[in-house]
Amino acid sequence: MSSVWAFSSPFLISNSSLSRKSIIACENITINKNQVMDVPTMATSVRRSGNYPPSLWSYDRIQSLNSNYTGDKQMPRLQTLKEAVRTMIYKDNEKEENPLKMLNLVDDLQRLGISYHFENEISNALKNIYYNYYETPEKWTIMDLNLKSLGFRLLRQHGYLVPQEIFEDIKDDAGNFKGHLHNDIIGLLNLYEASYHSLEDEHILDDARDFTTKYLKESLENITDQHLSSLISHALDIPLHWMVPRVETRWFIKAYEKRSAMNPTLLELAKLDFNMVQAIHQEDLKYTSRYICIYIFCLGGFSSGSRTFLQ
Incomplete structure (x- = not known):
């Protein structure tokens, strides 16, 4: 029989638009066509607040990053x-x-x-x-x-x-x-x-x-x-x-x-190049953030503050 592992996830305490209210606990996990395994919802332990400020790098903030230096419009x-x-x-x-x-x-x-x-x-x-x-x-x-x-x-x-x-x-x-x-x-x-x-x-x-x-x-x-x-x-x-x-x-x-x-030519090239490289890094960050989100909520199972893996 498949074993189940659970541990708390740091992603659930970030200041993200994906709040706990939008996370649906999985009650039934299909193992095969003829067998259904009941997995009880894991109780979340109450932890003292550390009074940490909200994260500035929530999912929404990362996805909202935008630049005029993406694409080929600055290449000429x-x-x-x-x-x-x-x-x-x-x-x-x-x-x-x-x-x-x-x-x-x-x-x-x-x-x-x-x-x-x-x-x-x-x-x-x-x-x-x-x-x-x-x-x-x-x-x-x-x-x-x-x-x-x-x-x-x-x-x-x-x-x-x-x-x-x-x-x-x-x-x-x-x-x-x-x-x-x-x-x-x-x-x-x-x-x-x-x-x-x-x-x-x-x-x-x-x-x-x-x-x-x-x-x-x-x-x-x-x-x-x-x-x-x-x-x-x-x-x-x-x-x-x-x-x-x-x-x-x-x-x-x-x-x-x-x-x-x-030299104004050097200065303009340096600024343009810096902004274009930074735009590439921002797009990479947005892509990576989306990939992590898909992995967390589609490939991993979440249940009221717990993360469940199937082995």
């Missing part, structure tokens, strides 16, 4: 913006005399959450920059701190083994960081972020992390540029290498919008 504008950015990458990649602009563009694309649209273009650009500027120690000496730090972080992030010795010249003979570095606050910020890509026993990067952390904290009050100040505060709170990418994207879009030299 998305494709137009992508082609404009792709052209921008190609033009900057051709200017080999100054790789800093290309590196800044790649960094912005990553932090805005749209770099996945341009993986091949970014890969080719970083490959050219590595072999032209970062492959041999002879080329490091002509770089400033900002170019070294940003290039080091992005290249290591994409799998290039740039050694820590690229930063050997930032210390004097006594082992102290050189004084002129204090004038390059953006370079120190990028050095701080780069130091979190260190490997085991890379003491130059470990020392750089300690130095930049202390200096950036002390200099924060004297920085008048609000955009730069917010970047430093954000980095000191959680370094970029530890940040969840999608959470970083939401924060950086707002920060990038306030930048005086922001």
Whole structure:
């Protein structure tokens, strides 16, 4: 004979439009054509209220989620913006005399959450920059701190083994960081972020992390540029290498919008892409919620706060 299992369900205490009044207890369950098994209704034990607030994510609320970015109606504008950015990458990649602009563009694309649209273009650009500027120690000496730090972080992030010795010249003979570095606050910020890509026993990067952390904290009050100040505060709170990418994207879009030299094409593409991806997640959530509801009320048997399975 089939056995019956019952346990309380968390779904029945949610603030859902499917109230207990709409749940009909099953009194008879057909086992086969000639046999009917009587299943008594399970009594619900009275439990003390925890005075928890109603759930904000009821079934009705999830199903009511709606977005203007679903479907293909936004695709033409998305494709137009992508082609404009792709052209921008190609033009900057051709200017080999100054790789800093290309590196800044790649960094912005990553932090805005749209770099996945341009993986091949970014890969080719970083490959050219590595072999032209970062492959041999002879080329490091002509770089400033900002170019070294940003290039080091992005290249290591994409799998290039740039050694820590690229930063050997930032210390004097006594082992102290050189004084002129204090004038390059953006370079120190990028050095701080780069130091979190260190490997085991890379003491130059470990020392750089300690130095930049202390200096950036002390200099924060004297920085008048609000955009730069917010970047430093954000980095000191959680370094970029530890940040969840999608959470970083939401924060950086707002920060990038306030930048005086922001690119409107990048900003529009980032906002459009973020909203379209979020719309996809909302549709997935609505579908999953409907599937769970069907499973609960059609495949599982409910009876006055109890869930019954047949085995």
